[in-house]
Amino acid sequence: MAEQSVSGKTIAFLVSTEGIEQAELTGPWEAVKEAGGTPVLLSTEAGEVQAFNHLDKADTFGVDKVVDDVSVDDFDGLVLPGGAPNGDLLRTFESAVSFVRGFVESGKPTAVICHAPWVLVEADVVRGKQVTSWPSLQTDLRNAGAEWVDQEVVVDGNLVTSRQPDDIPAFNREFLALVAQAA
16 A cells, blocks of 8 residues: 555544544555555543444444534544544535645645545535445435446546445545655
8 A cells, every 4th residue: 555655644534422434534544654655543531432343333433523613724644534423424514525625625635534524525525527436325425416426436637436344445545646746
């Protein structure tokens, strides 16, 4: 994974307080570190967030910064891990939705997996984009104006989307390539 260097780049990982699919947080997080980048965990509240392995509680992770206290300008890339509760909760926080909208509109690399595209729908940034997600989100994404496809990874401009934990290697590869190429 370290063939793409993102040395000197800071990558935001935005999650809600619970329901994050652990593999979709830790897989990309480790890939960013291995490629020389600095991952930063953002959430809607300070403290710790609760990750899950599907429906079972997994590890907790310390929040580095609250999304209300940061700017798109502070980061070179954004990752939105999945988990159905995570994506559903995150889209209810206007500050998180606004941050994601600003990130996508900035043109900076944005990677979104599994149920996290719900936040893209709420941010109204998928119209005219080709995306993928966990299959149950396809109608929501189509209704928001996206072209949904069933592929392990889809890159449309600065947006990288994937369906599930099995897609993480392709997801990481494409996201890191975008971050490495970004000015």
